[in-house]
Amino acid sequence: MTVTRVAAGLLAALxxxxxxxxxxxxxxxxxxxxxxxxxxxxxxxxxLAELVEDREALEAALEEARASHAEAEARHAKLQxxxxxxxxxxxxxxxxxxxxxxxxxxxxxxxxxxxxELRDGLADSWLLVGGAELPPRLDDAEVLELEHLEAFADSLxxxxxxxxxxxxxxxxxxxxxxxxxxxxxxxxxxxxxxTDSHLLRRGADGEGLxxxxxxxxxxxxxLAAFHAGESRELTLDPTRGEVMAALAQRPSLPERFxxxxxxxxxxxxxxxxxxxVALLQxxxxxxxxxxxxxxxxxxxxxxxxxxxxxxxxxxxALRDDPVPEALEARLDEAVLAxxxxxxxxQPIVKLxxxxxxxxxxxxxxxxxxxxxxxxxxxxxxxxxxMAGGISQALVTTVLGLITAVPLLFAHTALAGxxxxxxxxxxxxxxxxxxxxxxxxxxxxxxxxxxxxxxxxLA
Amino acid sequence: xxxxxxxxxxxxxxxxxxxxxxxxxxxxxxxxxxxxVAMLLFSLALERVWYFRITYRHxxxxxIARWAARQDHLSWxxxxxxxxxxxxxxxxxxxxxxxxxLxxxxxxxxxxxxxxxxxxxxxxxxAMTDTSQARxxxxxxxRATLPTLTSMAVAVVGLLFTSRLEQIIRREDQRLHDRLAxxxxxxxx
Numbered sequence: 001m002t003v004t005r006v007a008a009g010l011l012a013a014l015x016x017x018x019x020x021x022x023x024x025x026x027x028x029x030x031x032x033x034x035x036x037x038x039x040x041x042x043x044x045x046x047x048l049a050e051l052v053e054d055r056e057a058l059e060a061a062l063e064e065a066r067a068s069h070a071e072a073e074a075r076h077a078k079l080q081x082x083x084x085x086x087x088x089x090x091x092x093x094x095x096x097x098x099x100x101x102x103x104x105x106x107x108x109x110x111x112x113x114x115x116x117e118l119r120d121g122l123a124d125s126w127l128l129v130g131g132a133e134l135p136p137r138l139d140d141a142e143v144l145e146l147e148h149l150e151a152f153a154d155s156l157x158x159x160x161x162x163x164x165x166x167x168x169x170x171x172x173x174x175x176x177x178x179x180x181x182x183x184x185x186x187x188x189x190x191x192x193x194x195t196d197s198h199l200l201r202r203g204a205d206g207e208g209l210x211x212x213x214x215x216x217x218x219x220x221x222x223l224a225a226f227h228a229g230e231s232r233e234l235t236l237d238p239t240r241g242e243v244m245a246a247l248a249q250r251p252s253l254p255e256r257f258x259x260x261x262x263x264x265x266x267x268x269x270x271x272x273x274x275x276x277v278a279l280l281q282x283x284x285x286x287x288x289x290x291x292x293x294x295x296x297x298x299x300x301x302x303x304x305x306x307x308x309x310x311x312x313x314x315x316x317a318l319r320d321d322p323v324p325e326a327l328e329a330r331l332d333e334a335v336l337a338x339x340x341x342x343x344x345x346q347p348i349v350k351l352x353x354x355x356x357x358x359x360x361x362x363x364x365x366x367x368x369x370x371x372x373x374x375x376x377x378x379x380x381x382x383x384x385x386m387a388g389g390i391s392q393a394l395v396t397t398v399l400g401l402i403t404a405v406p407l408l409f410a411h412t413a414l415a416g417x418x419x420x421x422x423x424x425x426x427x428x429x430x431x432x433x434x435x436x437x438x439x440x441x442x443x444x445x446x447x448x449x450x451x452x453x454x455x456x457l458a
Numbered sequence: 459x460x461x462x463x464x465x466x467x468x469x470x471x472x473x474x475x476x477x478x479x480x481x482x483x484x485x486x487x488x489x490x491x492x493x494x495v496a497m498l499l500f501s502l503a504l505e506r507v508w509y510f511r512i513t514y515r516h517x518x519x520x521x522i523a524r525w526a527a528r529q530d531h532l533s534w535x536x537x538x539x540x541x542x543x544x545x546x547x548x549x550x551x552x553x554x555x556x557x558x559x560l561x562x563x564x565x566x567x568x569x570x571x572x573x574x575x576x577x578x579x580x581x582x583x584x585a586m587t588d589t590s591q592a593r594x595x596x597x598x599x600x601r602a603t604l605p606t607l608t609s610m611a612v613a614v615v616g617l618l619f620t621s622r623l624e625q626i627i628r629r630e631d632q633r634l635h636d637r638l639a640x641x642x643x644x645x646x647x
Contacts, residue, residue, distance in 0.1 A: 324535070384584065390577075390581045394581070405564060408567075412556050415556060434538045434539040
């Protein structure tokens with residue numbers, strides 16, 4: 001049997017080798033291939049004959065093969081024995097596990113679930129800033145072990161204790177410009193963390209700390225004192241930053257002003273022009289008032305630097321006109337000539353005070369139109385968009401009203417002062433005319449006149 | 459400040475002022491400004507009434523006496539002098555009236571200002587919150603109209619005051635002239 005097997009093997013080898021040589025010899029000349037094949041066949045035949053003839057060698061090979069077979073049999077038996085032992089052990093262990101298994105399985109599953117939930121729930125908690133550790137995930141644990149339970153309980157208690165503690169530590173904090181620098185941070189339990197000037201928020205990766213941009217100023221004021229330990233009051237955001245974010249969206253006063261847009265700038269510019277005109281005119285009126293007071297104290301020396309002096313000087317030039325009516329007309333003319341300078345600027349201030357609210361209203365209406373057009377085009381049923389647009393549009397009305405109030409004040413002040421001055425000029429001029437006509441410069445009238453002018457000085 | 463203030467603070471605010479406090483809370487800071495304007499307006503008006511009753515009457519009596527003491531009551535110059543004196547006196551009586559008118563005119567402006575700022579606050583909060591609460595918005599708008607309401611009330615009362623004062627002063631102007639004329643008749647008679 002073995003002889004034939006060997007022979008067959010040899011034949012197969014021969015066939016294979018001839019095949020190989022055929023493949024290799026594709027490039028060679030045909031003659032050399034044939035010669036090679038014939039030589040190989042010759043060698044094989046010689047070896048086969050030699051083996052068949054040499055029986056002793058065959059016997060020896062057979063013996064060797066039988067010995068190795070017996071050895072393999074022994075190893076096989078040993079391994080089967082070992083497998084049986086292992087199976088028995090496995091069955092024993094499984095039996096034990098089945099005895100207590102269900103409860104422990106349930107405990108392990110629940111521990112896995114809880115530790116997972118805890119990690120997910122506290123992933124963005126402030127407790128992790130400044131050293132507290134979360135329990136490890138147990139997803140790949142097969143068998144419940146005592147360490148798992150102990151670690152979980154310990155970390156849970158540790159976290160709970162940390163929620164009631166205020167700790168200070170140094171940590172790298174990114175400011176609004178993106179510069180990272182170590183700052184002293186105070187962490188309040190699970191509520192918040194802050195430096196002495198800003199509230200902090202967790203970075204996107206949950207690792208780094210960064211300041212909350214545009215923290216409301218009233219919050220910042222309390223922070224510094226609290227951070228230094230001087231005050232016991234602090235602003236907390238129970239919504240974990242949502243309220244702060246909303247407050248940060250609230251525009252500041254300059255931003256509000258710029259929301260008014262072109263109309264807002266026009267309104268405020270007109271108001272500034274009006275106030276400037278009013279201020280200049282009021283300064284002029286004050287100067288005139290002082291000059292007139294000087295003139296009133298000293299009516300004998302008439303000066304040209306004030307309306308009263310000018311009127312009286314012109315009147316003095318007309319003194320010899322005999323007809324009182326003509327004299328009065330001349331005097332009135334002189335007084336009237338002084339009035340435009342005193343009332344300068346009032347019309348424009350009044351006009352601007354009237355125009356400012358109207359312009360503001362105009363801005364509001366155009367803003368509303370733009371808002372509603374946007375809603376028409378984009379068709380969002382989003383009231384937030386509309387509300388934002390309307391609140392921006394209303395800013396111009398506010399600006400118009402705020403501009404109108406000081407302008408109205410300015411106009412009233414101007415009108416009042418100019419009217420007083422005009423009345424003073426008119427009264428003094430009339431009195432001078434009357435004295436002139438009575439032709440009694442040293443009569444009781446002059447005394448009463450001066451007595452009457454005294455209150456005008458006040 | 460709010461209803462949650464400490465009891466010590468609450469004890470300071472008497473019970474009858476409670477509605478007023480709630481009004482200020484509802485209306486915002488513009489309402490306080492309107493209240494100040496109203497105080498100024500009415501105190502000015504009352505000051506005028508008081509001035510008219512006391513100071514002005516003394517001045518008027520002195521003026522009539524001075525006029526009656528003159529020998530010449532008929533010449534053109536005397537009449538001009540009388541006119542100037544009367545005008546000056548009435549002018550002093552009339553001096554604060556423009557300011558009163560200004561304050562009355564300011565009231566509606568301030569009311570509108572308060573309303574618009576209130577509206578801006580309402581719409582801002584609406585734009586910030588995710589939910590569109592029509593109820594909260596309606597409440598906010600209703601609160602925002604409070605300053606307009608208040609200012610209109612103040613303006614109406616102030617207008618009554620000022621127009622009444624103007625009327626009194628106009629009548630007083632005529633009366634003064636009558637009295638001056640009568641004083642001359644009495645002395646001549």
